[in-house]
Amino acid sequence: MSLADDLNRNLRDGSPVLAAALSELGRRTAFPPDIPHQAAEARGKELNATIGQVTDGAGAPLAPASLRSAFGGLERKDTDRAILYSPIEGIAELRRLWSDRLGRSASAPFTLPQVTVGLTHGLSLVADLFAGPDRPVAIAAPFWGNYRQIFALRRGARVVTGPAYRDGRFNPRAIVEALAGEEPGRPAVAILNFPSNPGGYSPTAEERRQLVAGLLEEADRRPLVVVLDDAYAGLIYEEGVPAGSLFWELADRHPNLAPIKVDGATKELSFFGGRVGFLTFALPPDGAAAAALESKLKCLLRAAVGSPPAASQVALIGALRDRATPGQIEAIRQRLAARYRALADALSDVDRYLLEPLPFNSGCFALIALKENLELDSNDVRRELLERYDTGLIAIAPRYLRIAFCSVRRAALPELVGRIERAVRGMAGRPLGTGG
């Protein structure tokens, strides 16, 4: 019996649904007993000639002083950690700190988070393990376009969608609708992203209830892996909108439903360039199923990027250890909340014959739809705004525009909305095809 067969059996014992949903690549994968495995066994030996990194023979790196100098705010031993390889699963102290952070809102057992190269890499590892040719991946549309590259382009999975909004309101049954045409019994992956990109929306308590009920129904029909892309966790601006991850509401709720949490420092700690994300399963951390998943993740991570960046992990450890950090993050949230209110105000006055702002209450974005009867293409409007109004927005086909209010000053937001309105009004008055 191969190592992968052993892992698959352990996974089946601990999580039949995840075992049933493994891709062909996921089934074949096991962390091999070669260099990193052997190096781990040699840790602490008097003579350790296992790892190909240049050290003084006692574990400290031999590195140029010019490289060390970038990390001037760190103690020597932390600079050493930033320069040396990270373990493939991530630096133990960071995994523990992030686990403690998750634990404050945990209502179910969860694995020690695997460190990833940002959240995209967490999603890409999920795609390796659970997506493959013909596997349906259900997403509410409009969605972040990179999901298509991660799941469909690279892994051959089939993206199926349901409408994120209906009649200008959030649709809590988008995933169920997306999977309606799929043969019962066929495993599926669903992606939930709240606060959403591009929508800037988080469901209300009642919408969450409906959303969860729909997913539990769906799990009666098929093994369902639900990926919680919690990139924008915590950025909630309206009283009464629940801020916690749906991961906890889905954990241990149905034998045929397995939630996977993908989160990280990118937005939660404003460390965009650090590329530190985490991947967490709703399974007991010390069980054989968790170990099987960790072995598979380590193999896939090593085969794609070697190990996660140590330098960023060390910077993040410092921030997570510092008691001042939560207050500093709250101050950032408050600045974003003020921008949110300014943008919501400006959009409330917008000409509804031209633009339909979709509901938003959280995160970094607002989404507006061009009125359908104008027959304008959002990319044409984007080009017009770039060329004539010195203004950059994201166009999402066919008729959405995304506003990233997280990167615009509050005072500029009314002017931004005014420019969009003027551009659309100007284009709506022209014959088709001459705009932008």
Next chain:
Amino acid sequence: MSLADDLNRNLRDGSPVLAAALSELGRRTAFPPDIPHQAAEARGKELNATIGQVTDGAGAPLAPASLRSAFGGLERKDTDRAILYSPIEGIAELRRLWSDRLGRSASAPFTLPQVTVGLTHGLSLVADLFAGPDRPVAIAAPFWGNYRQIFALRRGARVVTGPAYRDGRFNPRAIVEALAGEEPGRPAVAILNFPSNPGGYSPTAEERRQLVAGLLEEADRRPLVVVLDDAYAGLIYEEGVPAGSLFWELADRHPNLAPIKVDGATKELSFFGGRVGFLTFALPPDGAAAAALESKLKCLLRAAVGSPPAASQVALIGALRDRATPGQIEAIRQRLAARYRALADALSDVDRYLLEPLPFNSGCFALIALKENLELDSNDVRRELLERYDTGLIAIAPRYLRIAFCSVRRAALPELVGRIERAVRGMAGRPLGTGG
């Protein structure tokens, strides 16, 4: 005609061999015109609401002070760059600095290097573009085991091998021998890694001549993509052994042979935890073929990891700008050279009835073979060394042991060799199966 079709046509015009060798994934891939593309178009606009990173509205990140403090050695604007997203292709200044570094030994045109998440990620991008089911990937054995996960496990390619050594000497025709059974006309990938892992070997001038001649012959038979894994570039310890990359000797030598250079800061600047690598083609940097490859690489990189780590890139920019760095790197090389000599001395006295040291002259490693007639398994020897001799080595099946002298003090190397000899002598005197 799709965007990918356009890119494929441009690639065919500029590099027929790379176009012929594209994998099915490589052919389908093109950087989509969505968020990063649109954000790039909006750079410099008065109001820029394109990117989902939290800024002050003028381009500086809003980030916790506790995170900034890790980068205490950097100026404010460099800390900002470390915290913000890197462009997907890498930070322009770093690409230029690395290009200048390559340019000092360049004898042919080359593309602006794509920044990758360490060298493994560069190899993984090459595998995405040029490896797929049934594609032969030729490697001299023994080789770094992760090549198998990168090319075979993840991409379904078929690893074929030739012996790296024959009669205790380097075999310059290993790649040609590995491909001997392949149907003529079928595209292939070859991997060259000098200084080698696990061998610590770099070919002499005469061996390089034979190696290049063999590859040119092979390119008469098939489209041949040659990956130069230059991880250990520069770590040469014997006079007369050429230090330059074979990339330059293969560039523009044969219309049916395309070299790809994978290198980085991991070993060249001792920045193991930084995860900064580079991927470079031997094509004019401003041509349409280079642009086609860059579009494909950016799409694949974004779909796997989002963007490369900015924090590490900024630290590396500082080191590359600093005039003291080359001297500091040379000092590290000299320390490794002293260890190399100490290990070579110790191995020259080893009992040849037990152990056969393979030739080495460079890099981080030495490789020794257990004498075949002892019928010992190298993993049993490794376990014996761990358990009874407090010593860690890497075992490579069936009968190799790799010594990473880069991470052992010079003074300890004779003792290390002594322990290996004693362990093997002890085990050789025992019946099989009781060792370790």
